[in-house]
Amino acid sequence: MSSPNAWREAGTLTVPVMFGYLPLGAAFGILAIEVGIPVWAALLMSLAIYAGAGQFLAVALLAAGAGLVEVAVATLMLNSRHLFYGLSLLKRFQGAGWRKPYLIFSLTDETYSLLTTLPPERARDHALAFRIGLLNQAWWVLGSLAGALIGSTLAFDSRGIEFALTALFIVLTLEQARRLRQALPFVIALATGLGALLLLPDRHLLLGAIGAASLVLLAHYRRKHPSRTQESRP
Amino acid sequence: MSHASLLLFIAVCALATFATRVIPFVALARQAEHPLILHLGRYLPPTVMMILVIYALRDFRPLAEGQLNASATGWPMILASLAVVLLHLWRRNPLLSIIGGTAAYMAMVQLGWSP
Numbered sequence: 001m002s003s004p005n006a007w008r009e010a011g012t013l014t015v016p017v018m019f020g021y022l023p024l025g026a027a028f029g030i031l032a033i034e035v036g037i038p039v040w041a042a043l044l045m046s047l048a049i050y051a052g053a054g055q056f057l058a059v060a061l062l063a064a065g066a067g068l069v070e071v072a073v074a075t076l077m078l079n080s081r082h083l084f085y086g087l088s089l090l091k092r093f094q095g096a097g098w099r100k101p102y103l104i105f106s107l108t109d110e111t112y113s114l115l116t117t118l119p120p121e122r123a124r125d126h127a128l129a130f131r132i133g134l135l136n137q138a139w140w141v142l143g144s145l146a147g148a149l150i151g152s153t154l155a156f157d158s159r160g161i162e163f164a165l166t167a168l169f170i171v172l173t174l175e176q177a178r179r180l181r182q183a184l185p186f187v188i189a190l191a192t193g194l195g196a197l198l199l200l201p202d203r204h205l206l207l208g209a210i211g212a213a214s215l216v217l218l219a220h221y222r223r224k225h226p227s228r229t230q231e232s233r234p
Numbered sequence: 235m236s237h238a239s240l241l242l243f244i245a246v247c248a249l250a251t252f253a254t255r256v257i258p259f260v261a262l263a264r265q266a267e268h269p270l271i272l273h274l275g276r277y278l279p280p281t282v283m284m285i286l287v288i289y290a291l292r293d294f295r296p297l298a299e300g301q302l303n304a305s306a307t308g309w310p311m312i313l314a315s316l317a318v319v320l321l322h323l324w325r326r327n328p329l330l331s332i333i334g335g336t337a338a339y340m341a342m343v344q345l346g347w348s349p
Contacts, residue, residue: 020329027336041240048248053286058247062235068246075250078286080278082251086258093259107255160340166290166311167318167335171328173287174319176280185277189284197292205292209285214274217281221273 010131025143033151035063046144096126106133314339
């Protein structure tokens with residue numbers, strides 16, 4: 001159905017992602033084994049969840065014994081940025097047919113970046129988008145499997161590898177700051193984050209801080225956009 | 235942890251992750267330009283990222299007892315974080331920043347070195 005050339009084109013496009021996903025996936029696999037998650041479950045997580053930071057968070061929550069509601073809310077909050085990826089791809093994924101569910105499922109930061117930087121004449125090529133998504137997930141799954149196997153069989157001293165998660169978040173924060181060039185979200189995050197650190201027990205820290213920050217952003221929005229009823233008052 | 239509860243845990247993570255990806259396609263198709271959506275889309279991701287950094291560094295609590303009593307991994311954590319920031323400002327290569335910082339942290343923790 002699809003020629004080897006078509007796969008080669010997608011493969012070339014995903015090379016930068018491969019260099020990121022293989023080691024990061026391996027870090028996930030090693031970390032998962034470290035906290036006592038079996039190999040099959042680590043592999044299943046990369047197949048069924050397929051989210052970089054989300055899977056690291058899942059491991060941390062699993063290790064901390066967090067409840068299912070907390071896990072669901074924390075995952076929703078962490079991945080809330082994906083909501084806004086979808087908004088900009090609504091038109092582009094129209095008419096993708098049977099490929100559409102997988103295109104949506106496999107929408108990671110990196111796949112989104114690749115798809116949105118395709119030349120305009122390839123933008124509606126759903127078969128190409130599907131191959132890119134599938135190959136990216138293949139790199140991630142392969143990396144996770146390698147990490148899980150190394151972590152469980154070799155006497156590899158991996159103490160401290162969990163810092164890869166902290167480093168990932170620092171890099172993403174720097175990239176966000178570079179793009180936005182506004183202090184507001186970082187001031188809000190510092191205030192709510194440090195406040196939660198002082199006031200809340202460890203297991204409610206993340207939820208409390210993100211919840212409080214969302215409320216502050218909502219209040220900020222309402223100050224900037226007074227409701228229409230007020231505006232239309234005579 | 236039993237297999238059943240582990241499977242349940244993974245299912246919840248998978249559904250919550252898929253939900254964030256699919257919701258705009260089923261629900262927000264006509265609301266894409268709503269100012270509140272644009273407002274949150276602009277400010278929520280950087281806010282969440284910064285909170286995650288604070289969360290990841292929470293074990294470094296120098297002022298918890300009113301004195302410098304960071305945990306065993308506290309200072310390596312802060313130094314490795316600085317390495318990530320400097321590497322990223324210098325080369326802006328995410329992979330280099332992450333691997334460099336993590337290698338520095340692993341070396342400090344495994345060699346038991348702390349200022």
